[in-house]
Amino acid sequence: MKSNRHMDNVSRVVVKIGTSSLMNANGKLNLQAIDQLSYTLTGLVNEGKQVILVSSGAIGAGMGRVGLTKRPEQIQKQQALASIGQSELMTVYQQRFAAYGQQISQVLLTHDVLDYPQSRAYVHNAMEQLLDWGIIPIVNENDTVAVDELDHRTTFGDNDQLSAIVAVRSHADLLIMLSDIDGFYTGNPHQDTEAKLIRELHEVTDDSLKRAGGAGTEFGTGGMTTKLKAAAEILSHHQMMVLANGANPSIIFNIMNGEEIGTLFMPKDMSEGMDNDRIVE
Ligand SMILES: Nc1ncnc2c1ncn2[C@@H]1O[C@H](COP(=O)(O)OP(=O)(O)O)[C@@H](O)[C@H]1O
Numbered sequence: 001m002k003s004n005r006h007m008d009n010v011s012r013v014v015v016k017i018g019t020s021s022l023m024n025a026n027g028k029l030n031l032q033a034i035d036q037l038s039y040t041l042t043g044l045v046n047e048g049k050q051v052i053l054v055s056s057g058a059i060g061a062g063m064g065r066v067g068l069t070k071r072p073e074q075i076q077k078q079q080a081l082a083s084i085g086q087s088e089l090m091t092v093y094q095q096r097f098a099a100y101g102q103q104i105s106q107v108l109l110t111h112d113v114l115d116y117p118q119s120r121a122y123v124h125n126a127m128e129q130l131l132d133w134g135i136i137p138i139v140n141e142n143d144t145v146a147v148d149e150l151d152h153r154t155t156f157g158d159n160d161q162l163s164a165i166v167a168v169r170s171h172a173d174l175l176i177m178l179s180d181i182d183g184f185y186t187g188n189p190h191q192d193t194e195a196k197l198i199r200e201l202h203e204v205t206d207d208s209l210k211r212a213g214g215a216g217t218e219f220g221t222g223g224m225t226t227k228l229k230a231a232a233e234i235l236s237h238h239q240m241m242v243l244a245n246g247a248n249p250s251i252i253f254n255i256m257n258g259e260e261i262g263t264l265f266m267p268k269d270m271s272e273g274m275d276n277d278r279i280v281e
């Protein structure tokens with residue numbers, strides 16, 4: 001794989017992993033993926049990087065626990081499943097990260113916490129302290145308490161946008177978004193066999209949004225649209241994002257080595273001087 005993206009200066013990285021990468025098709029947790037992720041992120045911390053993980057999977061893990069194969073529509077069932085699955089997920093993360101000697105912590109957020117300057121500052125300070133101690137904070141939405149009421153917005157909607165908010169607020173050098181697909185294509189590859197992988201984008205336009213469709217699996221939620229919205233947020237803050245396939249999370253090492261993997265969202269002026277192809281077969 002060509003190596004021409006410059007990631008040498010990336011010292012703080014946010015990694016987002018979606019439910020479809022954390023679950024097997026049969027509804028059980030994908031232990032191999034979680035193990036690879038724990039190994040890889042610990043490897044980055046050991047290299048001196050600061051790492052924040054935004055992990056989905058609470059509702060998916062809860063569904064697996066209770067034996068559901070379809071995500072229920074009732075909010076109270078989703079919230080109850082998240083409550084079951086979040087602790088299940090953290091137990092597995094705790095075990096796998098501990099195997100590599102890495103400490104982790106749990107940060108559950110709601111939108112209103114980040115809306116109010118004071119609570120936002122407290123979260124910010126706690127995260128800075130965790131990173132300073134070399135701990136990997138594992139962030140998710142606090143799904144069991146987050147609901148949207150008319151005058152009180154507590155949900156983020158999805159973890160793609162949550163991860164962008166976390167990356168922006170923590171001034172991360174890079175957001176790596178792992179999904180069940182190799183990157184952003186000219187059309188949904190599950191429907192359009194001619195779709196081509198876009199290697200680099202400098203802005204998210206209406207045309208890009210038209211090319212993005214919904215989720216591909218029973219477990220995914222936002223599909224490509226929410227990933228593009230996250231990318232737009234990142235670009236508007238002059239930051240970088242790589243969207244790549246999380247089937248084997250050790251791909252993060254390749255991304256950090258500057259290899260041309262997935263789709264790189266990068267402001268145009270940052271990209272100057274790099275020899276990146278825009279589209280490959
Ligand atoms: N233009 C596109 N490029 C790539 N994937 C697309 C595109 N449009 C829609 N998709 C769909 O988005 C899916 C990824 O989103 P999602 O299922 O929500 O995964 P995750 O659980 O990783 O968030 C892909 O598997 C694919 O089916």
Ligand SMILES: N[C@@H](CCC(=O)OP(=O)(O)O)C(=O)O
Nearest residue numbers: 019056057058059158159221
């Ligand atoms: N907070 C939810 C995940 C929401 C979400 O955006 O999921 P995904 O599209 O799999 O990243 C959970 O933990 O189940």
